[in-house]
Amino acid sequence: MPSLKEIKGRIASVNSTRKITSAMKMVASSKLHHAQVAIQNMLPYETMLEHILKSFLAAEAEAQTIYDKPRPVKRVALVVFSSNSSLCGGFNANVIKLMMNAVDTYAATLGQENVDIYPIGRKVEEKARKLGYVVKGSYADLCDKPNVRQCIDLAMLLGKRFAENEIDKVEFIYHHFKSAGSQVLTRKTFLPIDLETELERDHERDLTSIAATKESQEYLRKHGHHTTATKSEEVKPLNDNFIVEPDMDTVLSQLLPKMAHLMLYTALLDSVASEHAARMVAMQTATDNADELLRELNLQYNKSRQQAITNELLDIVGGSQN
Numbered sequence: 001m002p003s004l005k006e007i008k009g010r011i012a013s014v015n016s017t018r019k020i021t022s023a024m025k026m027v028a029s030s031k032l033h034h035a036q037v038a039i040q041n042m043l044p045y046e047t048m049l050e051h052i053l054k055s056f057l058a059a060e061a062e063a064q065t066i067y068d069k070p071r072p073v074k075r076v077a078l079v080v081f082s083s084n085s086s087l088c089g090g091f092n093a094n095v096i097k098l099m100m101n102a103v104d105t106y107a108a109t110l111g112q113e114n115v116d117i118y119p120i121g122r123k124v125e126e127k128a129r130k131l132g133y134v135v136k137g138s139y140a141d142l143c144d145k146p147n148v149r150q151c152i153d154l155a156m157l158l159g160k161r162f163a164e165n166e167i168d169k170v171e172f173i174y175h176h177f178k179s180a181g182s183q184v185l186t187r188k189t190f191l192p193i194d195l196e197t198e199l200e201r202d203h204e205r206d207l208t209s210i211a212a213t214k215e216s217q218e219y220l221r222k223h224g225h226h227t228t229a230t231k232s233e234e235v236k237p238l239n240d241n242f243i244v245e246p247d248m249d250t251v252l253s254q255l256l257p258k259m260a261h262l263m264l265y266t267a268l269l270d271s272v273a274s275e276h277a278a279r280m281v282a283m284q285t286a287t288d289n290a291d292e293l294l295r296e297l298n299l300q301y302n303k304s305r306q307q308a309i310t311n312e313l314l315d316i317v318g319g320s321q322n
Contacts, residue, residue: 004308007301011294018290024087025283028276029210032180035273036207038146039177042269046262053255056248066163067256070192073168075114076106077136077158079190079264080128081174081271082121084143088279091175092123094185098173099124102187103133116167118154120268146272151265159257162191174267175274179206181281183274190263193256210280 002010080099082092099117106115117133119125122140129135142150161167170191175183244251 004304007297011297014290014293018287021283021286025280028280032210032276032280035276039269040207067193071168075167077116077167077170078102079118079172080124082124083275084122084140088275089282091275091278096124096127098185146268148265152261155261155264172267174271177270177273178204180210180277183277
């Protein structure tokens with residue numbers, strides 16, 4: 001049995017760790033709130049743009065541009081979103097695992113040298129370089145400070161390479177943020193844009209809460225928490241009878257790149273929010289485990305202390321009888 005001094009040292013150590021994990025949980029909660037606000041501010045624009053595109057496609061189904069025409073795949077680009085730091089559970093490990101599976105799938109038919117990796121996040125960039133993948137650029141700063149201008153530049157770069165037939169397909173690998181307790185690992189096609197699929201993709205997000213406990217999630221499920229989706233559905237244009245000038249193809253050639261920029265920025269915001277949510281849950285779990293360990297250590301300390309006092313009393317009583 002460990003001595004009282006050893007148990008006391010362990011209690012002090014666990015207490016110090018608990019203070020760190022509790023502080024990190026509160027920081028992650030604050031950052032998650034800011035990420036949720038960023039997504040919420042972007043949603044009305046996204047909803048309106050999608051509605052316009054749907055209206056145009058319904059009016060003239062034959063309107064097409066080079067960005068929505070599939071072609072034989074000879075070279076692929078993967079845009080992979082991770083974090084710059086650790087302590088966020090299996091967030092990075094899951095993304096890296098899905099990236100490796102995607103690369104292996106394409107390498108079987110195209111060769112690994114024909115798969116380009118665009119890493120957004122230091123963790124996935126380090127892993128991709130370690131595995132010998134073809135890494136194009138470094139975008140780690142986007143994880144700490146999501147920037148619309150940089151997203152537009154990257155989307156334009158990918159669009160230019162696609163238009164010049166340097167790459168034939170672009171995919172995203174990231175976590176889709178549903179709620180503080182649910183982040184869905186997603187792999188979807190960016191280029192060519194599959195309008196029917198992309199415009200009907202999952203918009204369900206809970207942007208009203210940062211609670212991630214089982215009790216809070218059960219409460220939200222019972223009482224309903226899809227306020228964001230309701231607000232999005234309420235955003236309707238005044239008139240669907242658009243006047244298109246000079247022609248539909250020209251307008252779509254402008255709208256589709258904007259849709260591509262928005263898809264990239266949305267994926268980035270989803271990934272950032274998912275990272276903070278995953279870190280918050282991981283730190284909350286660590287704090288709960290520390291509380292449980294402290295309870296067991298205090299119980300062990302009190303038992304050992306009581307046993308030591310009992311032994312001392314027995315020694316005193318035995319000495320007085322002699």
